[in-house]
Amino acid sequence: xxxxxxxxxxxxxxxxxxxxxxxxxxxxxxxxxxxxxxxxxxxxxxxxxxxxxxxxxxxxxxxxxxxxxxxxxxxxxxxxxxxxxxxxxxxxxxxxxxxxxxxxxxxxxxxxxxxxxxxxxxxxxxxxxxxxxxxxxxxxxxxxxxxxxxxxxxxxxxxxxxxxxxxxxxxxxxxxxxxxxxxxxxxxxxxxxxxxxxxxxxxxxxxxxxxxxxxxxxxxxxxxxxxxxxxxxxxxxxxxxxxxxxxxxxxxxxxxxxxxxxxxxxxxxxxxxxxxxxxxxxxxxxxxxxxxxxxxxxxxxxxxxxxxxxxxxxxxxxxxxxxxxxxxxxxxxxxxxxxxxxxxxxxxxx
Numbered sequence: 001x002x003x004x005x006x007x008x009x010x011x012x013x014x015x016x017x018x019x020x021x022x023x024x025x026x027x028x029x030x031x032x033x034x035x036x037x038x039x040x041x042x043x044x045x046x047x048x049x050x051x052x053x054x055x056x057x058x059x060x061x062x063x064x065x066x067x068x069x070x071x072x073x074x075x076x077x078x079x080x081x082x083x084x085x086x087x088x089x090x091x092x093x094x095x096x097x098x099x100x101x102x103x104x105x106x107x108x109x110x111x112x113x114x115x116x117x118x119x120x121x122x123x124x125x126x127x128x129x130x131x132x133x134x135x136x137x138x139x140x141x142x143x144x145x146x147x148x149x150x151x152x153x154x155x156x157x158x159x160x161x162x163x164x165x166x167x168x169x170x171x172x173x174x175x176x177x178x179x180x181x182x183x184x185x186x187x188x189x190x191x192x193x194x195x196x197x198x199x200x201x202x203x204x205x206x207x208x209x210x211x212x213x214x215x216x217x218x219x220x221x222x223x224x225x226x227x228x229x230x231x232x233x234x235x236x237x238x239x240x241x242x243x244x245x246x247x248x249x250x251x252x253x254x255x256x257x258x259x260x261x262x263x264x265x266x267x268x269x270x271x272x273x274x275x276x277x278x279x280x281x282x283x284x285x286x287x288x289x290x291x292x293x294x295x296x297x298x299x300x301x302x303x304x305x306x307x308x309x310x311x312x313x314x315x316x317x318x319x320x321x322x323x324x325x326x327x328x329x330x331x332x333x334x335x336x337x338x339x340x341x342x343x344x345x346x347x348x349x350x
Contacts, residue, residue, distance in 0.1 A: 056083065056223070058082040062152060065215050076105050079101065082098070094121065099120065116137055125137070147218065149164075198213075215240050231253065234251060238344075297313070307337055315330060327349075
C-alpha cells in the first residue's frame with residue numbers, strides 16, 4: 001500500500017469514528033459503558049485540565065475577539081476534540097481514542113478554517129495536565145498548570161496565528177459547581193471556563209502579518225451523552241462586557257420538545273449566577289445564506305435580570321466552518337443597553 005493510500009485509509013477510519021460519536025445529532029445516543037457526570041462531583045486540578053478517557057466526548061475550546069493594529073475586528077478559534085469508541089486509554093495504535101482539531105481565523109472579508117485528525121496512541125495528538133499542553137500535529141495550546149498563562153499556535157492554508165494569553169480572573173464553573181444540565185431529562189456535562197484572558201500576538205493571512213490585542217475565552221467540557229435524543233443543535237453565545245462582566249448563554253434546539261436554555265452571568269471577580277430556562281431571550285433578526293444553509297447572523301438578546309437588551313451582529317456573516325462537521329463560528333459586536341464583543345457558535349443547521 002502506498003503512503004497516499006495509507007493516509008487516506010487512516011483519515012477514513014478516524015473521521016468515521018467521529019461520525020459515529022461526535023456528530024451533533026449523535027450526541028444524544030446511549031453511552032453504555034462510559035462514565036456519566038454526577039451531580040456533586042468536584043474538579044481536581046491540574047488533573048482535570050487533562051483528558052478523561054472514561055467519558056465519550058471532550059474538548060478544549062478557545063475563541064478570541066481581536067483588534068488589529070489597523071483598528072479592525074478579527075476572531076480566532078482553536079479547538080481540540082477527543083472522542084472514544086470505548087471508555088479506556090491505550091498508549092498503542094489499538095487505542096479507542098481519536099482526536100480532531102479545528103482552527104479558524106475570521107476577518108471582516110474572509111473566513112479561514114482547517115481541521116486535522118489523529119489516532120489515539122500515536123503521539124500525533126493529545127493532552128496532558130502538567131505541564132499543561134494540548135496539541136495535534138504542530139497546532140498547540142500550552143502553558144501553566146493553572147491555565148493562567150497560555151500560548152496558542154496554529155498554521156494552515158492561508159492563515160496562521162501565534163497568541164499569548166494572560167488570565168485576569170479565576171476559572172468559573174457552570175451549572176451547579178460545574179454540573180451543566182443540557183435537557184429537561186437531565187443529560188449533562190462537566191463544564192468550566194477561563195473567560196478572562198487578555199491576548200497579545202500576531203495573526204497572518206494572505207494580506208500579511210498583523211499585530212493584535214484582545215480578549216479570549218477557554219471552554220473545557222466533557223461528557224458521554226450531552227444532548228437529549230430529540231435535540232439536534234445549539235446556539236451558544238459568549239459576551240464580553242467592557243466593565244469586566246461576562247455572559248455565557250446557550251439554547252439547545254429540540255424537534256419535539258421546548259428548546260432548552262442555560263448559561264452563566266459572570267462577575268469580574270468570577271462569581272457566577274446560573275441562568276435558568278426562560279431567563280433570557282435570543283431571537284434572530286437577520287439571516288444569511290451560507291453554503292446552501294440559512295443561518296441567523298444577527299440576533300436580539302435580552303437578559304432582564306441584569307438589564308441586558310442588545311443587538312448583536314456578526315463581524316463576518318460568512319464565518320462558516322466547512323469541515324467534516326460543518327457549523328458556524330465567529331466573532332460579533334453588540335450594542336444597545338451595553339456595548340461589547342463576543343463569540344457565537346451555531347450547530348445543527350441543515
